[in-house]
Amino acid sequence: MAFESFADFLEMGGHGLYVWLCYGLGLLTIVLSLLLPLQQGKSIKRDLVRRLRREERSA
């Protein structure tokens, strides 16, 4: 461990704000990059299934 205590770890030797802000942004980027296409995929499949049913009915 590079730190004596958990408070030390949070403080990052006075650079806590910068370090934690960066890691927050990193987490946000990763979560959004995965969640957005997952949600988009769900709505695409839903729309396609709906269209398929409509075509079957009219056929």
Place this chain on the structure above:
Amino acid sequence: MATKWLPRWFFQLASPRWCYQFTGKLIPWFAVISITLMVIGTIWGLAFAPADYQQGNSFRIIYLHVPSAILAQSFYMLMALAGAIGLIWKMKVADMVAKSVAPIGAALAVLALLTGAIWGKPTWGSWWVWDARLTSMLVLLFLYLGVIALNSAIESETTAAQATAVLALVGLVNIPIIKYSVEWWNTLHQPATFKLTEKPAMPAEMWLPLLVMLIGFYTIFGLALMLRLRNEILVRERRASWVKELLTVKA
């Protein structure tokens, strides 16, 4: 044809259906490996790597800054390469890869610029300087945004893919400028951490977690790319019988 020397999988990749099934098999593996690497790399870099003797703990930003900057550039090269393959062989899947990778690359360029600015404040005393490395990275972001805007402005999928491929290929000239900017011009930015020909200048306790994070970034954003690509395949192949079968089985 001059394509005889190309391996079989290259042509299999050209089939949207094969690509959809193949990425479906890869995704669970990429999910497990990428999350494991990211958790290990983050804990290692944040809590166990020693503080830098000059920069103190602000140096821990490197574990996000360097991987996001490297990926923003390699994803740009992937976008240009996929665009070129689409232009030459009229391969639809390559066009879809080029389109899917652009927003991820743009997000990574933003992350690299933001973490760089936040790191610059305590280290250089300024959020931003108009220095060669920073400016060429900003140009990279604008290239991504240009590609995305151009692609969405053209209605025909084929024309959009061709136009963006040409723009991506022209913008490729910026990649060596980013790489050598720290050598060609006087800059505040420090030189590369990893070089192919030399040992890293920092001790192993510092660069090992960086390597873990770099592979973690490649796999997790590779995962994001596969998810986007699969959506793109479904939309463009919606009239294909295999997509209809896939959806009726699921529903």
